[in-house]
Amino acid sequence: MPLRHQPGPWEAAEDLRRKTLSGMARQIDRLIYLASTRDYNTGVYYHDGLAAIYSQDVACQALADCHREAFRQLLGASLQDLVGQLEGYMRSVHQTPDAFIAAWQKLEPYRVTVPVESDPLAAEFFFANLRTALAILETRQTARPSLGPAA
């Protein structure tokens, strides 16, 4: 009797891309979402839906793969593209742009969005770009302060 093919991380990652990540147009949304599925204390990724279909280990690996992929793609984006993505993300959260920019500049929440095994240079480059992107958004916001959060 032929052995039944056990779906692995590749299939789980495809599933995740197709059903969940495809609904997020921006890479930065994907990065933030995927980072949020990771336990801060253990570095293990959790996704109940995926784990139910595959297994916790396979789901964890698939989430980690997609996280690395999103980070790599964002790292390769131009500064202009990154500013556009960050602005889009800022408009999508229920916060005023001023409050969003202030929180991101002070708390630097983007630091926890980097995959664990990323090279320090890649992480530093990403942080540096985000700091510049935030400064650009702040300047734009100062020039047109009347813009509020998206409805």
Added chain:
Amino acid sequence: MIQLVFFLSVGVLLFVFLLVLARRGRAEGAAETLVEARHALLILQTELLPRALVTRIFAREDLDFVVAQGSRQVEDLFLRERTRVALIWVERVRGQVELLRRLHLGSARYYAQLELRRELSLAWDFGVLLVCCRALSLVFLVGGAYSGSRIVGTVAEAATRICEISGQSLAFLSKSGVDDFAGRGSTL
């Protein structure tokens, strides 16, 4: 006479013992160097030298975009950040190349089948590359990330060439080879 023979024998035994210890130390040290070199090669090839990353870090279009924003403050911040990243990049490349050079200077000649001509050419490449890295650091410190674009290309190309030669010349840098070697070294 018997005493003399006895002391001579003890001396010879001690000498042999020290010789064994010295050889063992060198073998373990060589194994460590090999593991370090393999790691350095991997970091250079996958993290520091991919063309996409190098192009991105030194991309002129980012500078043009920032300048177009018309804010001196943002421009200064951007240049400061890029210069910091550029310095990290060049220092890390230099560090990893130094590890590879150490391997070639120390252990490689015992294990790799390198022709003298190739070894000399490699030594020259290492020397030039390390000097270029130092020069590039200085250029970045003085003039910022965008002042050394031509040298960046040269450094990246030379480092890539050295990685290729190191990878080809030292076939035992493959994972299984080094693991075998490391295992052998520790049991000697």
